[in-house]
Amino acid sequence: MDIDEQVSLAPLTTLGIGGPARYLVRCRQIEQIFGALEWAATESIPVHVLGGGSNTLFSDAGLDGLVLRIELAGVDTDMSQAKAELRVAAGQDWDGLVQTTIASGMVGLECLSGIPGYVGATPIQNVGAYGQEVSDVLVQVEAIDRTTLKTVVFDNEACEFAYRDSRFKGRDRDRYIVTRVTYRLERDTRPTIRYPELAQQLQVAGVELDRLDGGRAAAAVRDVVLGLRRSKAMVVDPSDPNTRSAGSFFLNPILTSAQYEQTVMRWRSHTGDPASEIPSYPSSDSHSESGHKLPAAWLVEQAGFVRGTQHSGAAVSDRHALALVSRSGKEQDLLALAHQIQRTVEDVFGVRLQREPVRVAREGTVLPSDDNEPRS
Ligand SMILES: Cc1cc2nc3c(=O)[nH]c(=O)nc-3n(C[C@H](O)[C@H](O)[C@H](O)COP(=O)(O)OP(=O)(O)OC[C@H]3O[C@@H](n4cnc5c(N)ncnc54)[C@H](O)[C@@H]3O)c2cc1C
Structure with a gap:
């Protein structure tokens, strides 16, 4: 396990704010997470879990502890049923996943296009935008319980999702490290549009969803969502x-x-x-x-x-x-x-x-x- 010392946190966040972390471990394998947690417990060092840093505000004084950056990679896709099931490692880039599912004709994540960050953070605040939330398609969350160092699985209901909220942000804050998330996506239906501004913008763009098959309709929705988000500077762009x-x-x-x-x-x-x-x-x-x-x-x-x-x-x-x-x-x-x-x-x-x-x-x-x- 490589432990980096005095690592500036600012470049690891979209706000570009944060002094140095005393220690930082990039976890590309689950064993590294266990190893780092055990080491921090032995040294009595506080641990903070970080994904893509797009919803995190660190202190100017940095963090006198260990930052665990979850960089687990991999996507398992099961297409054997009517709906597609994707079991995705926590360190996958969220928007990259959205893009891939749409390119493969899947429906259900299109309104969540353009949101920065990693997959592992999506259940934490039940990421949502333009009338969709991850809880609409999330099947289960696999996580490590920091108090027992055991692996646990939560089904959708057990996550206690609400508006920008879940048990992981509420009563169990900082207790679990998400390692994988499973999503179930449609393959043969068209996206449902619930958000008036999006419906209006689709009309302005001349998109008629009912003339398109599911995958192409999802791609059209993604384009319009990205356009809307860019107009509000809600897509990360280093030049903006x-x-x-x-x-x-x-x-x-x-x-x-x-x-x-x-x-x-x-x-x-x-x-x-x-x-x-x-x-x-x-x-x-x-x-x-x-x-x-x-x-x-x-x-x-x-x-x-x-x-x-x-x-x-x-x-x-x-x-x-x-x-x-x-x-x-x-x-x-x-x-x-x-x-x-x-x-x-x-x-x-x-x-x-x-x-x-x-x-x-x-x-x-x-x-x-x-x-x-x-x-x-
Ligand atoms: C331009 C912009 C637009 C955005 N638009 C939206 C939007 O439309 N909708 C929306 O909901 N959010 C939005 N966000 C907020 C943010 O992108 C999301 O909340 C995203 O899911 C955060 O992911 P992250 O990996 O960057 O999380 P981080 O900032 O790294 O972490 C956020 C929280 O999750 C915890 N966490 C991260 N990974 C794990 C893990 N593997 N296990 C346990 N805990 C973990 C962290 O400890 C922290 O508490 C936006 C942010 C930006 C900068």
């Missing part, structure tokens, strides 16, 4: 400074009906207009009560942080109000902006925004999702 982000920085808040009414009343008294409304759409996932999902991007803009707002070494993306962009490569600058947005939105709407990216302290602890306070 707006993509030096972690995608959406805040989650869309979900409110009960009573909370929603209160928020609208507060907004009306803030604007002085009794007819002011707050856009919302129904949120219903199988694991939580249905509620009102509010577009966080709208809240951020109405609170005064329009696209392009600059704040010392950080900015609101020119092309999407939810993406916070690092200009200086300093966590403190990004957090200063995030904290200011969070406080202002709370003042105006009474809603406390939750951060989506995982914030890792120097000691290796993962900080609560509403803690954006800058501290060195």
Whole structure:
């Protein structure tokens, strides 16, 4: 097992933020994961698991512990049934997988095109976009239990998926290391389009899905999704400074009906207009009560942080109000902006925004999702 020392974390993240990790091990084989965990336990060193680094905010002071970068590779495809089953190693590039499945005529991942990161992270926050979530097609997750060093398997239900959430992000945070994920994809049906903006854009592009077979329809959807994402700087492009982000920085808040009414009343008294409304759409996932999902991007803009707002070494993306962009490569600058947005939105709407990216302290602890306070 090769252990690298004092490795800069910034280049391993899309935000380009993070001081040095005391130790880093790149795990290309499962045995390396076991070996590294045992070594860290003997040395009493905290361990943080990293994939593609597209949803991670490291500290400027780095990480005084061991970073395990999961780089397991390989895809087993079973086409013996009506649906295709793919058992994919955690270190496979996510968008590469999406592209391959579509090229092979499979349907079910097309709306998730262009999302950066690795396969192993997709169940952690139940990655989703444009009306699809990985939980729609995920069959099982294979993982190593860090407390017992045993291999465990979770079926879809056991993962407790919800909106950008799962047991791996909630009650079992940091307990499991995902090694493989199995997805089941359609082969003979066309993609289902649930997201109005995508349906509209397909129409604008002149795509008639019902005239195409499943695979070609999925390919057409992928093209349109990538176009939409590029227009919002939501596809990582090293030549575009707006993509030096972690995608959406805040989650869309979900409110009960009573909370929603209160928020609208507060907004009306803030604007002085009794007819002011707050856009919302129904949120219903199988694991939580249905509620009102509010577009966080709208809240951020109405609170005064329009696209392009600059704040010392950080900015609101020119092309999407939810993406916070690092200009200086300093966590403190990004957090200063995030904290200011969070406080202002709370003042105006009474809603406390939750951060989506995982914030890792120097000691290796993962900080609560509403803690954006800058501290060195
Ligand atoms: C431009 C841009 C656009 C984005 N758009 C979207 C979007 O549309 N939808 C969306 O849902 N997300 C989006 N994201 C966020 C991000 O790409 C996803 O959350 C992605 O799944 C993160 O993968 P990663 O491998 O980079 O994870 P990392 O950032 O490396 O890790 C994220 C979390 O997962 C954990 N983790 C990673 N790998 C493993 C493993 N093998 N086992 C256990 N835990 C693990 C880490 O410990 C950490 O807690 C976007 C990000 C960017 C930069």
